[in-house]
Amino acid sequence: MHKITVLAVSISSVLLTSQANAANQVADARGNAMGNTGVASADYLSAPFYNPALGSSFRDNDDFALLLPAFGASIHDSDDSLSVIDDLQASIKNYESAITPSLQQADELNGYLDQLDGNQPLRVTAGLGFAASLPSQTVSSNLFARRYIEVVAAADVADDSNVEQRYQNSHIDMLAFDYTEIGLSFAKAFTLAGEKVSFGVTPKYQQLTTYAQRVTVSDFDIENYDESEISKNAFNFDLGAVWYKDNLRTGLALKNILAQEIDAKRNGLQDTYELKPQATLAIAYTAEYFTVAVDADLTKQTRFKSLNDDTQFVRFGFEGNAWDWAQLRAGYEMDLEDTLDNSITAGIGISPFDVVSLDIAGSYAGDNQFGASANLAFTF
Structure with missing residues (x-):
């Protein structure tokens, strides 16, 4: 648990101290609390993160809006691998410091290695976002930037019968x-x-960077994920459409129309990260005092080729709105590919005078699988 916290803080520091140029990882506490829905239910300020066509969904008294900042982080360690590695490293240290290691120490080492063998990969993500919106009946525009980092750590445990050779040949x-x-x-x-109906388009500049690190279980430190680097710059664009029927909205978003690939390699570890086009269809009912939304991915979202970690989500969200002064939100998210466990989401919003909005969200998918996000927005 300690190393999970350290990594989350480390990634957060990288994001917060870097330029705010900082894909489906969206740092938006309103959408995060509503099961990560947004393709038909997002407001005009967060529209480019979900569906650019929603940029035209503003009220007559909306002149300008600013999102500064939005931050989110999530952790998925369903098999408690970090705690096992902590115990394993302490056991290795005791084993190597003993003049004559005992059979009990060897059995303890093998026990920890057996626990680690076959565990699901550990995943940690963190994101940061910014947006400035200028709504207009002519053409609404939204300048935005976002960044996210995703770290995946997987154990490769050796089968050697000799315990010393086994832990020396086991890697993360x-x-x-x-x-x-x-x-x-x-x-x-x-x-x-x-x-x-409304239509939207988002031309955007992308920077993709990968890191790779293969280390023995005794040398593993999750903070050292960034010791190698391969970068690539690209141009891309998103498309979106929304059909409005009274309080009902149906939205379609096509993200990252131009597919991208980037290699990751170091110390014999080699992989390729794929950023493919993604389509999401959504429907939302938006009334004065509540909003209900359902988003469904029409395509799988790929990541690293070798990890077989595709995701494809169906999301459900609800928001209760108390006269635009306070909001209570909840949601549920299901991964049809079973890469990530289903998660429950919830959150609150505080928006005095409908000018300043503070949103906070959290998610829970089981032991050692949780997330949190927050953002501050100003509307004029």
Whole structure:
């Protein structure tokens, strides 16, 4: 648990001290609390993170909005691997310091290695976001930037019969992906055949960076995930559409239209991170005092090729709104690929005078699997 906290703090420090140029990892506490929905339910300020077409969904008295900052982090360690590695490293230290290691010490070492063998990879993510929106009946625009880092650590335990050779030949493979994008989103509402629709497009600049690290179990330190680096810059764009029918919205978002790949390699560890186009269909009912939303990924989201860690989510969200002064939110998220456990989400919003908004969210998917996010927004 201690190393999980250290890593989360380390990644947070990297994000907060770097430029705010900082894909489906969205640091948006409102959407995070509502099961990570947003393709049909996001507001015009957070629209480019979910669906650029929602940039035209503003009220007559909305002139300008600023999101500064939005931050989120999540941890998935379902098999408690970090605690096992902590105990294993302490056991190795005791074994190597003994003049004549005992059979009991050898059995203890083998026990920890057996516990680690076959564990699900540990995953830690953290994200940061910024947005400035200028709504307009002509064309709404939104300048935004976001960044997220995802670290995956997986154990490769040797089968040697000799305990010393076994722990010396056992490794932890760490792979990390660092993603930054900055873009300008545009949205416009139309009336077509008597129906209100809106369309949006987001041209954006991307920077993709990977890290790879293979170390023995005794030398493993999750803070050292960034000791190698491969970077790539690219241009990309998102597309979106929304159909409005009274209080009902149906949205479609196409993210990262141009597929990208980037290698990750060091010390015999080699992989490729894939950033493929992703399509999400959503429906939301937005009333004065509540909002209900459902988002469904139409495509799988890929990551590192060798890890078989694709995800494809169906998300459900609810928000109760008390006269635009306070909000209570809840949601549920299911991964159809079973890479990540289903999670429960919840959160609150405080928005006095509908000018300053503070949103806080949390998620829980079981032991050692949780997340949190917060953001501050100003609307004028």
